[in-house]
Amino acid sequence: MHKITTLKNGLRIITVPQKNSQAVTILVLVGTGSKYETKETSGISHFLEHLYFKGTKKRPTPLAVAEELDKLGGIFNAFTGEEYTGYFAKVDALHFETALDWVSDIYLNSLLPSKEIEKERGVIIEEINMYLDTPMIYVGELWKTLLYGDQPAGWDIAGTKETIGRISKEQILDYRKSQYVASNTIVCVAGKIDSPKIISQIKKYFSRIRTTQPQKKLPVVEKQNKPQILLSPKKTDQTHLILGVRTFNILHPDHFILEILGIILGGMMSSRLFVEVREKLGLAYYVKTDNEADPDAGYLITRAGVDNRRVDKAISTILKEYKKISEKKVSLSELKKAKDNFKGKLSLLLEPSDAKASFYAGQELLEKRILTPKEMFNIVDKITTDDILKVAKAIFRPERLNLALIGPTKDKAKFQQLLKL
Numbered sequence: 001m002h003k004i005t006t007l008k009n010g011l012r013i014i015t016v017p018q019k020n021s022q023a024v025t026i027l028v029l030v031g032t033g034s035k036y037e038t039k040e041t042s043g044i045s046h047f048l049e050h051l052y053f054k055g056t057k058k059r060p061t062p063l064a065v066a067e068e069l070d071k072l073g074g075i076f077n078a079f080t081g082e083e084y085t086g087y088f089a090k091v092d093a094l095h096f097e098t099a100l101d102w103v104s105d106i107y108l109n110s111l112l113p114s115k116e117i118e119k120e121r122g123v124i125i126e127e128i129n130m131y132l133d134t135p136m137i138y139v140g141e142l143w144k145t146l147l148y149g150d151q152p153a154g155w156d157i158a159g160t161k162e163t164i165g166r167i168s169k170e171q172i173l174d175y176r177k178s179q180y181v182a183s184n185t186i187v188c189v190a191g192k193i194d195s196p197k198i199i200s201q202i203k204k205y206f207s208r209i210r211t212t213q214p215q216k217k218l219p220v221v222e223k224q225n226k227p228q229i230l231l232s233p234k235k236t237d238q239t240h241l242i243l244g245v246r247t248f249n250i251l252h253p254d255h256f257i258l259e260i261l262g263i264i265l266g267g268m269m270s271s272r273l274f275v276e277v278r279e280k281l282g283l284a285y286y287v288k289t290d291n292e293a294d295p296d297a298g299y300l301i302t303r304a305g306v307d308n309r310r311v312d313k314a315i316s317t318i319l320k321e322y323k324k325i326s327e328k329k330v331s332l333s334e335l336k337k338a339k340d341n342f343k344g345k346l347s348l349l350l351e352p353s354d355a356k357a358s359f360y361a362g363q364e365l366l367e368k369r370i371l372t373p374k375e376m377f378n379i380v381d382k383i384t385t386d387d388i389l390k391v392a393k394a395i396f397r398p399e400r401l402n403l404a405l406i407g408p409t410k411d412k413a414k415f416q417q418l419l420k421l
Contacts (some may be wrong), residue, residue, distance in 0.1 A: 002360050002370065004100045005199050009211045010183030013202050016356050016366060024096050024191035026103045027088040027357040031186075031365050032179035034159075035082045035152040036217045042152075043159015044167055044175050046080040047124060051172070052087060054116040056109040059102075059408030062116075068102055075354070076102070080157055084365055085173035090354050093192035097201065100189075104205035106182070117169055124164050131158065135240040135406040136286075136305060138232075143242045143301065144355050145402040146230035153220045153297060177210065184214040188361035191353030220296045222246060227401040227419035231412055239311045243318050244301030245400040250293035250366055256379050258291050258300060263338040264265070264330055264388070265289040265321060266302050270337070272321050273302060283307060283314045295366055299402075300395060308407055315403070315418050323421050326392035329385040343377050396421055 005013045033045045059065045064074060069076050074091040087107055089099040131138050141156050148154030158164075187202050224246065247258055265291025266273035277287040287304040306314040349355050363370045371379075398421050405415070 002372070003195060004364065004370070007182070009209065010181075011202075011206055011209060012186045012364065013199055014186060014360050014370075015193060015195040015198055016280050016353075016360055017193055017195060018191050018353055018356065021191045021353055022093055023090055023353045023416075024099070024189065024193055025088060025090040025353040025357045026092045026096075026099050027086055027186075027188045027190075027354070027361055028103055028107050029084050029086045029186045029188065029361045029365055030180055031084055031184045032214065033081045033085055034155060034157040035220075036154070036179065037152055038160075038214065039155075040148075040163070041167060041171055042155045042163045043124070043157070044134050044163075044172060045085055046158050047096065047120070047164065047167060048172055048176060048372060049078045049080045049085050049087075049353050050120050050124060051112050051116060052106045052110045054113060054120070056105045057111065058091040058105055060111075061136050065102075067104065069084065069099065072098065074099065082153065082157065082300060084362075086358075086361075088354060088357065096193070096198075098208060100201060100205055102302070104202070108206070108208055112169065112172060112176075114169055117172070120163055124158060125161050128156070128158050128161055131156075135234060135236055139240045139242050139303070139404055142230055142232055142406065143244075143402070146228055146402055146404050147246065147299065148220060148222070148297075152218060174228050178212075179213045181185070181210045181212050181214050182206075182355075183211070185209065186361045186365055188357040188364075190356040190360070204372075222297065222368060224402075225399050227398055227403070227416070229403045229405070229412055229415050229419065231410065231415070232404075232406045233408065233410045234406050235408050237308070238305045239308050239409070240303075240305050241311065241315070241403065241405040241407075242301045242303050243315060244299055245395045245397070245402065247291070247298040247300050247400075248293065249296055249298050252293075252298070254295065254387075255293060255298075255392075256390050257383050257387045258293075258298075258395075260335070260338045260342060260383055261325070261388050262289045262291045262379060263299055263341050263343045263393055265325060266333060267338070268341055272325070273308075273318060276317050276321060277304060277314060281313065281317065283317070308409075310392065311405075311407065311409070312418060315415070319418070322392075322396045326389070326396040326421075329389050332385065335383070335385055335388065339380050339383065342380055343373075346373055346376065401416060
């Protein structure tokens with residue numbers, strides 16, 4: 001059973017014991033990401049994350065940082081999102097304190113040397129180039145731009161080549177000082193652990209964390225009254241598209257209904273869209289429906305990579321399934337299959353300690369609450385076919401509909417004609 005401990009300085013510690021594991025994961029999650037940036041500093045959260053592996057006083061070089069856990073066979077990395085940035089280490093439980101020392105050291109004591117900042121600009125620009133050259137990934141950034149435009153929610157997490165080229169060391173230091181503070185930080189430890197002892201160890205290693213209040217983010221502004229399209233013409237052998245609708249934030253009471261709805265539509269190999277788009281019509285290799293939600297926005301999307309000559313057919317087929325599920329109740333057997341899929345996948349996902357750490361810390365940071373898998377299953381079990389129909393009717397409406405597309409076409413008018421529900 002997980003336990004949350006809040007220290008006097010505001011630092012939150014989550015412990016998740018896992019008796020049948022030989023591993024332990026330490027995840028430090030800070031509540032800041034690309035939504036907390038300005039136009040001038042777009043990409044600074046991700047930039048700072050990269051720099052945390054460049055050296056501390058105790059581990060003065062990138063090699064020294066990496067080698068310590070490499071020698072133990074440890075797994076370590078970091079990630080940046082819109083709402084958070086995370087740093088983690090997963091090791092054999094025998095090496096727990098080494099990993100805790102390592103994670104706390106890079107989190108609190110990274111030196112951010114000027115020469116490494118200059119070097120890393122080039123690395124991040126090449127990362128941006130990689131995404132630009134990968135339509136299957138970049139169409140996701142295009143989708144966010146379409147929905148949210150010129151505000152933090154609509155900007156690329158990595159920033160732009162221009163902003164990365166201009167961000168100064170002083171700006172990076174100021175951002176860290178503002179955001180990397182106790183009340184904005186969660187330390188989650190999952191795996192083979194001794195919970196009472198761990199609290200005192202974390203308290204010792206994080207004793208020097210700053211205790212000021214972090215800067216808040218701007219609220220997401222959503223404006224839409226008709227279907228919207230954003231095309232990015234590119235010579236490709238396959239058109240990559242995202243077709244979907246605005247939905248609810250992660251705290252909305254219908255959040256789990258939306259999850260089950262998404263599974264029915266395109267979350268399984270036996271889901272409606274996989275069967276129609278791939279198996280029956282052979283239009284795409286990949287087609288999948290996902291739900292994304294955070295504290296101030298959400299959307300349901302279907303992704304697909306489609307033969308350039310048959311994009312119209314793929315879009316029409318997806319829209320047909322959106323319309324169908326909003327007009328007719330799903331069967332009881334289909335609903336049960338989606339519920340069982342949700343429960344089975346979550347159970348399998350949460351076997352490793354790193355997944356457990358992300359599951360519990362992510363909920364605490366985004367929702368300020370934690371539901372256990374059993375509590376989630378109880379909510380899902382109560383969902384009815386009427387609930388699915390009600391939510392489908394609410395979201396599948398023309399004024400919520402959006403299409404982002406990368407491929408060899410500039411004919412926006414043609415697609416505008418297709419976007420009807």
